[in-house]
Amino acid sequence: MTQVGFYGHVRQYRNIQPEIDANIQRVLESGEYVQGPMLKQFEQELAAYHGMAHAVGVGNGTDAIWLALMAMGIGHGDEVITHPNTFFATAEAIWIAGATAVFVDCDPKTKCIDPARIESAITPKTKAIIPVHLYGQCADMPAVRKIADAHRLRVIEDNAQAIDAAGADFRIGQLSDATSVSFIIQKNLGTFGDGGALLTNDAGIDATVRKLRNHGSVKRNVHSFGFNSRLDDLHAGVLSAKLKHIHAWNDQRMQWAARYTAGLERATHLELPHARPGYRHVFHLYVVETKLPAERDRLLDFLVTHGVDAKTHYSIAIHQQEGFPWGKGARIVGSVANAERNAATCVSLPMYPELTAEEVDYVIARVMEWDKAAK
Numbered sequence: 001m002t003q004v005g006f007y008g009h010v011r012q013y014r015n016i017q018p019e020i021d022a023n024i025q026r027v028l029e030s031g032e033y034v035q036g037p038m039l040k041q042f043e044q045e046l047a048a049y050h051g052m053a054h055a056v057g058v059g060n061g062t063d064a065i066w067l068a069l070m071a072m073g074i075g076h077g078d079e080v081i082t083h084p085n086t087f088f089a090t091a092e093a094i095w096i097a098g099a100t101a102v103f104v105d106c107d108p109k110t111k112c113i114d115p116a117r118i119e120s121a122i123t124p125k126t127k128a129i130i131p132v133h134l135y136g137q138c139a140d141m142p143a144v145r146k147i148a149d150a151h152r153l154r155v156i157e158d159n160a161q162a163i164d165a166a167g168a169d170f171r172i173g174q175l176s177d178a179t180s181v182s183f184i185i186q187k188n189l190g191t192f193g194d195g196g197a198l199l200t201n202d203a204g205i206d207a208t209v210r211k212l213r214n215h216g217s218v219k220r221n222v223h224s225f226g227f228n229s230r231l232d233d234l235h236a237g238v239l240s241a242k243l244k245h246i247h248a249w250n251d252q253r254m255q256w257a258a259r260y261t262a263g264l265e266r267a268t269h270l271e272l273p274h275a276r277p278g279y280r281h282v283f284h285l286y287v288v289e290t291k292l293p294a295e296r297d298r299l300l301d302f303l304v305t306h307g308v309d310a311k312t313h314y315s316i317a318i319h320q321q322e323g324f325p326w327g328k329g330a331r332i333v334g335s336v337a338n339a340e341r342n343a344a345t346c347v348s349l350p351m352y353p354e355l356t357a358e359e360v361d362y363v364i365a366r367v368m369e370w371d372k373a374a375k
């Protein structure tokens, strides 16, 4: 039986092995593994890639968010608005910063935050909005920025999933105060472990996060309150090699997404991903939804049984996790039915540049086989 895996990072490594190995070798020979020259080089490359003034490498994408909140002075007693069908870490970062997470619904089509729901959630305690570029597609940043400006709020883009994506007439980073990035293995730009970064044009946020990530220190033996959350130079070397390929890799993801969509558009039991006109959706994930929640696990089981490693992102909305909110501050404003439906019906099909046409077609054939048999 054909087997189609969910991840392609080993294939990706083999495809550009000499470039990655050369950078790893360079770091090993340099003798500088933490905050060394390779990190500095990668931070400069990442900032330039985004057309931003600053990029600070940190331990992971979650830390990037709460370090940004902390650098903005947002914490206890403050509220931060996001949506509940994102990866858990978005809310977790708000709680780590000590703030209250306020959840509003997502847009029924894009699954990103619905800007029309934000204003009713704003109180005098609201300090920031965290839109998530979910599945590889930018949230409606112009609408989010407009609301933020009207209420003097900060905006942090959670861009763990959409590096190199863009809106119809805006770039990532352009309409926010700071943008977090995650480099964990499976991300479009992933290293062989954990990593993250914060992008900003604000020199104050850059300087504060730079200090916070390194035990509150920018000078040997001189400290203030801080943490240890740095992007190791070995990871920076891997990422520097991969950054040169990210645009082409994302183009390939978009081609596989188009092939999936063409092959699945006749399915009667599924909703296919919605790409907003003019947006560059880089398909970190290709997520279909079953029309009925009861069909989701049936589709998932069918695919797994037939060799397709499908998964769910994310099958339990944050506010539906057991024990929510664990004594932390949380509010749900209005109906979050779209987010709950997304959690109940989502299925992610294998999506990575290194897939082959045969694999994509095999997945399409199995999904259509299930669709035909489904009642």
Ligand SMILES: Cc1ncc(COP(=O)(O)O)c(C=O)c1O
Pocket (backbone or CB within 6 Å): 060, 061, 062, 063, 086, 087, 089, 090, 132, 158, 160, 161, 181, 182, 183, 184, 194, 195, 196
């Ligand atoms: C939307 C989103 N936010 C935040 C994170 C957290 O990133 P990390 O795992 O690097 O901490 C992730 C990924 O893991 C994510 O998908």
